Amino acid sequence: MKTNLSRRDFFVRSSAAAIAASLWPGRMFADEAKGEAGEFDFIQVNDVHFTDPKKCPPWFEKAFAAMRESAPKAEFLIVSGDLSSENTDMELGGLKDLFPLLKIPVHVMPGNHDTAADGDQSHFEKNFPGALNYAVEHRGWQLFCVNSAESRAAENTKIPAATLAWCDDNVKKFDPKKPTILSTHFPLGYAIARRPKNADALLDKFKDFNVQAIFNGHWHGYSEMMFHDAPVTTDRCCSRHRSNHDGSPKKGWFVCEARAGRISRRFVCAPAELLKPAKDSAGY
Ligand SMILES: [Fe+2]
Numbered sequence: 001m002k003t004n005l006s007r008r009d010f011f012v013r014s015s016a017a018a019i020a021a022s023l024w025p026g027r028m029f030a031d032e033a034k035g036e037a038g039e040f041d042f043i044q045v046n047d048v049h050f051t052d053p054k055k056c057p058p059w060f061e062k063a064f065a066a067m068r069e070s071a072p073k074a075e076f077l078i079v080s081g082d083l084s085s086e087n088t089d090m091e092l093g094g095l096k097d098l099f100p101l102l103k104i105p106v107h108v109m110p111g112n113h114d115t116a117a118d119g120d121q122s123h124f125e126k127n128f129p130g131a132l133n134y135a136v137e138h139r140g141w142q143l144f145c146v147n148s149a150e151s152r153a154a155e156n157t158k159i160p161a162a163t164l165a166w167c168d169d170n171v172k173k174f175d176p177k178k179p180t181i182l183s184t185h186f187p188l189g190y191a192i193a194r195r196p197k198n199a200d201a202l203l204d205k206f207k208d209f210n211v212q213a214i215f216n217g218h219w220h221g222y223s224e225m226m227f228h229d230a231p232v233t234t235d236r237c238c239s240r241h242r243s244n245h246d247g248s249p250k251k252g253w254f255v256c257e258a259r260a261g262r263i264s265r266r267f268v269c270a271p272a273e274l275l276k277p278a279k280d281s282a283g284y
Contacts (some may be wrong), residue, residue, distance in 0.1 A: 005073025038139025038142040038258070041073045045253035046080035046217025047237035049113065050095035054281070057098060059240035063270055064101045065269040070090070071255040076104050076138065080217040081111025081149065081185025084125075085241060085282070092127040107136060107145050111185035111217060113158070115149040118158070131262070141179050141258060146205075148184035148196060154218070155194045157186065159202050167205040176209045179261045182230075187216040189225030189232035191244075194218055203227060213256070213263045223268070231265070238270060242282050249275055 001047040045067075048054045068074070084091035092114065099106045108131050110124045125132060136143040146167065174180075182188075189198045196202075211230040220237040221244050236244050238251050241253045270274075 016253070034282040039071055039260070040075045040139050040142065040258050041071050042078065042256050042258070043067055043071050043074045043253050044078040044080065044215045044235070044256060045238045046185070046215070046235055047081060047082040047220050047242065048084055048095065048262070049085045049238055049239035049242045050091045053094055053240075055278070055280075056094060056240055058142040059274060060086045060095070060098045061101060061183050061204050063274055064098065066201055066271050066274075067253055067268075068102060070253075072149060072179055074255070077106045078143070078145070078181075078183050078215055079106060079108045080183045082113045082217060082237075083108060083111070084114050086284075087116055087123055087133050087152070089123050092123055094227075096127050107131075107143060107183075109145040109183060110147055112148050112149040112152050112154055115152055115187070116138050117152045119151045121147070121149075133163055134169075135170065135174060137174075139258075141181065141191065142174050143181045143183070145183050146202070147186075148186040148202070157194075157196050159184075159186070159196045164201055168201065171205050171209075174209075178210060179213070179258070180206070180209045181210045181213050182206060182211055183215040185216065186218050186229070187223070187232070187234050188214055189216070189223060189234070191235065192219060192223050192225060192232075193214075199233060210261075212258075212261065213265070213266065215254070219246075220244040221248060234266070235267065239276050240274070241280065243277065251275060 083095050108128050110121055114124045115121050132147045147163050150157050150160045186196050214230050214232040216234045219234040223234045225232045236248050238248050238253055250269045252267055254265050255268050256263050256265045
């Protein structure tokens, strides 16, 4: 029987049917990987905005101590961008100097506040060499940290072409079956405010991967959407200097557990003494 389905229709409808049957490729890979991937804990935080060389260090010393107390077995920390407020060496270096307090590897990526108006990210690269776009393998999992900031602009942005090109060159070197985590500063969840105009182009690079979580920032507030099996989240900021876009007085981080190829997640609020609005606080 002749049909009028275009190739595009076929793809869309086939995918829809597969998703409906929980048979999209990532799901199949996830099931295959179940029980094979390592078990570990980690922490994710976004929008820490180190700002003041005197006021921020004691604030972060307490925040980092609370982080480790909330997840004593955490094996790494993901910082999903906006390490600084004004993209200065003082801010980026000031935060970097505090990371050893955590006693675990820290995987960072730049946010728009770590980027100049013309797109220059040399301060970030100087303080965090090789951290624009990279992947880390950890106990059978894969973590991709990629640069989603094209400039200081906060909205109506595009993920840089260099990031998409990096993905084209590198993602194929990794195993799509392995459970995978993706993190960018700008939110990738559908319909989330300030989502880059070409967010789909980045997600497309991972469409056949067993993605289990996508961690974002930029939107200082909690949100959760889905990309296949993966929750796509933003979280409240963890900044002494800046507040939340959603009005929440809470600041904190996610403690995550990787178990049997899946990730569970809980929000941990920073100690009350760290939640008092700073006298020099900024809106975002
Ligand atoms: Fe931010």
